[in-house]
Amino acid sequence: MRWILFILFILLGAPAHAVSIPGVTTSTSSQPGAAPTTEPDVEQKKAAYAALADVLENETSRKELIAQLRTVAKTPPAEPVPKITPPTLTEEKTVLENVTDISRQYGDALSGKFAQLYRNITDAPHKPFNSQSFTNALTHFLMLAASVFTFYWVIRLCTLPLYRKMGQWARNKNRDRSNWLQLPAMIVGAFIIDLLLLALTLFVGQILSDKMNAGSRTIAFQQSLFLNAFALIEFFKAILRLIFCPGVPDLRPFNLQDAGARYWNRRLSSLSSLIGYGLIVAVPIISNQVNVQVGAMANVIIMLCITLWALYLIFKNKREITEHLLDLAERSLAFFSLFIRAFALVWHWLASAYFIVLFFFSLFDPGNSLKFMMGATVRSLIIIGAAAFISGVFSRWIAKTITLSPDMQRNYPExxxxxxxxxxxxxxxxxxxTVCIAAMLLLNAWGxxxxxNWLHYGAGEKTVDILIRIALILFFxxxxWTVLASLIENRLASDVHGRPLPSARTRTLLTLFRNALAVIISTITIMIVLSEIGVNIAPLLAGAGALGLAVSFGSQTLVKDIITGIFIQFENGMNTGDLVTIGPLTGTVERMSIRSVGVRQDTGAYHIVPWSSITTFANFVRGIGSVVANYDVDRHEDADKANQALKDAVAAVMEIDDVRGLIIGEPSFSGIVGLTNTSFTLRVSFTTLPLKQWTVRFALDAQVKKHFDLAHIRTPVQTYQVLPAPTGGTAAAEPLPPDEPTL
Structure with a gap:
């Protein structure tokens, strides 16, 4: 058995040390603390092979070896021990530390730029100066510049009469008010002609450059620098001429004085020429022909002079420009007036920052700074102009109103x-x-x-999607709301073609329904909008449910008022304008809400009565009115005579047209309905229109008084006894009743 284990160890262990198979070999041998395994020598290998041969030759030992190999094959491998890797700890920095890091980063970058500028001035390699080569290149350069400037000046001078005719024609058309498009069209047309002249000059300049470069690449490079600078500077001057237009005042788009227009056009044109030709032409030529150090110094001197001159012009004209901007704000729309006033307060600081930034950019990157600043400036002007135009169109549309047809206004009043x-x-x-997009585009123009990138990826795309969804939600x-509210208002409106006004009950119910509909639509819209912007509305709904439950327990009277009011309205109990009696109050209903009713008494007092406090009420305008008139007559008068006088008075009332139209049917005479020891009572009754019973009663009383007087019918006389005063100290005897009543 020991031989078998030894042979297995040799056969399985030796190849494992000889070959390492990825994914199969264990990692114990690679651990730092593992002891090195010794390689068996040749004699040991021979002895192992001989022992293996003996084992395989013996039948019993061979079977035992096979059984042990199968047992080893069936044994599952040991599970690897998981390696626990501690999480990477990131140090959280405070806001002050982040600000410090960012400041240090930009400070290091700025100091590196200054260090590079210093090395360019002090440590740049010297280049031998060849005066003959410099003079030759300068001669060809000046010849091309003089030719281009002369050609451009001549063609612009030839087109000056055309500009003047265009301006006069446009002003005359604008003065006649025949069409307001002529003047803007002529201004834009003059600008396009100016650009075409510039393109023609550049074409001629390129041809002259090919003829005047003397086959020198250096001269051709310098002339190309001049043509590039000329194109850029003259394009900017064309924009200045579009704004100020000093030669043709009729084509000036703004209300500027001639002297002021010439002043600013001349100053800004000179400033742009100095910047363009100094940075794009002079500095590269000096660096190439003379020395890099001299070119760097020339760049610093040129930009310092330009910056100081610009700051001088800005602060010299600060008050005048501010006054002009404020005056422009007074004459502008309210929306633009706010921006113009804000710009009038800070324009000088913005202009100063512009030239200071240009100064530093030109120091660090003289080759690309001007192109970047000019490109950013032109894009900024285009963005501001487009945004101002679009905002102006919107402002003009806001000032206008939609006017519907008279029939539509009558059917849908609101x-x-x-x-x-x-x-x-x-x-x-x-x-x-539009203003927000313009602000982001301005930031994009300046880098x-x-x-x-924000718009197409990440937060921008999500923001636009959310805004579109919110706009659609609000739109629908x-x-x-407009459709439903208009239908309700159409039902509330009358029609000249015969449709009468709805009843007060209908008006009240429709008004309540419209208000409830507004609350429901507003609540649903707000909830959907909140869910779209990422607010979890589930807690809001749960909180609203809990709050509603708490409010319902605490406002049972309010709920009772609402329910009672709804049922009274559905039963058509009272409506606005009805004369009612609610408890001790009698007055006219002026207002009906979902919680209470407002009643105005004839004394002017206004009472608010909750619906839940109304147990019974009387309505005087339901169908008909009734007059029951009782008249007392003296007991000693003739009853037939009195009854006839009453009938005559009623007949007189029925002959009055204004009163007869208020009476329904014929009056009813009841005769004597009461008898006392001093009088008897006659009764007559009428059926009238609602709320007209008092008018009929007043007219009847007047006629009864008149006819009773004509018939000498006396009303009851109040009697009383006069007792004589007692005499002396003895008790007075009881007086006898008088023979006649004493008044």
Whole structure:
């Protein structure tokens, strides 16, 4: 048995040490603390092989070896021990530490830029100066520059009369108010002609450059620098001429004085020429022809002079420009007035920052700084102009209103107002979004924010998707509310073609339904919008349910008021304008809400009565009115004579047209309905229109008084006894009743 184990160890262990198979070999041999395994020598291997031969030759030992091998094969391998890796700990920094790190990063970058500038000035390799080569290149450069400037000046001088005719024609058309498009079209046309002249000059300049470079790559490079600078600078000057237009005041888009326009056009043109030709032409030529150090120094001197000159112009004209901006704000729309006033307060700081940033950019990267600044400036002007134009269109649309046809206004009284409100709100939101997009595009133009990457990936795409969803939700909610509210208002409106006004009950119920509908639509819309922006509304719904349960327990009277009011309205108990008696109060119903009713007494007092406190009430305008008139007559009068006088008075009342139209049917005479020791009572009754019983009663009383007087019918006389005063100290005898009543 020991030989068998020894042979297995040799046969299985030796190849394992000789070959390492990835994924099969164990890791015990690679552990630092494992002891090295010794390789068996040749004699040991021979002895092992001989022992294996003996084992295989013996039948019993061979079977035992096979059984042991099968047992080993069936034994599962040992499970690997999992290796626990501790989590990576990240140190959380405070806000101050983050600000410090960012400041240090930008500070290091800025100091590196200054160090590079210092090395360019002090440690740049010297280049031998060849005066003959410099003079030759300068001569060809000046010849090309003079030719290009002369050609451009001549063609612009030839087109000046055309500009003047265009301006005069456009001003005359604008003055006649025949069409307001002529003047903007001519201004844009003059700008396009200016750009075409610039393109023609560049084409001619390129041809002249091919003829004047003398076959030198250096001269051709310098001339290409000049043409690039000329194109960039003259394009900027074309924009200045579009704004100020000093030669043709009729094509000036803004209300500027001629002197001011010439002043600013001349100053800004000179400043742009100095910047462009200094950075794009002079500095590269000096660095190439003279020395890199001299070119770096020239760049610093040129940009320092430009920056100081620009700051001088800014602060010299600060007050004048601020006053012009404030005056422009007074004449602008309210939306633009706010921005113009804000710009008037900070424009000088923005302009100063612009030239200071240009100064540092030109120091660190003189080759690309001007292109970047000019490109960012042009893009900024385009963005601001486009945003101002779009916002102006929105502002003009906001000032306008939708006017519906008279039939539509009559059938839907609030539809026009509601449509104008929705349209105004939508345009204001669109104008606000335009300003936000313009601000992000401005940041993108200056390299401070990657707008397009933000828009297509990550938060921007999600934000746009959420805004579109919210806009659709609000749009459909507004349409639903407008349609339903308009249908309700159509039911509340009368029609000149014969449809009468709805009853007060219907008006009250429809008004309550419209208010409830507004609350429901608003609540659902707010919940959906909150869910769209990522707010979990499940806690809000649960909290609203719990709050509703608590409120229901604490406001049982309010719930009772609402339920009672709804049932009274459905039963058509009272409506606005009815004369009612509620408890001790009698008055006219002026207002009915879902919780209470407002009653105005004839004294002017206004009472608010909760629905739940009404147990019984009387309504005087339900169907008909009734007059029951009782008249007392003296007992000694003739009953037939009195009854005839009453009939005559009623007949006189029935002959009055205004009163007869208020009486339904014929009066009813009841005769004597009461008898006392001093009088008897006659009764007559009428059926009238609702709330007209008092008018009929007043007219009847007047006629009864008149006819009773004509017939000498006396009303009852009040009697009383006069007792004589007692005499002396003796008791007075009981007086006898008088023979006649004494008044």
């Amino acid at each position: 539809l026009q107002k509601r449509l104008n409100n929705w349209l105004s709100m939508a345009l204001k939101v669109a104008r606000f979004l 401070l924010f990657d707008f397009w 909610s507004a349409i639903g």
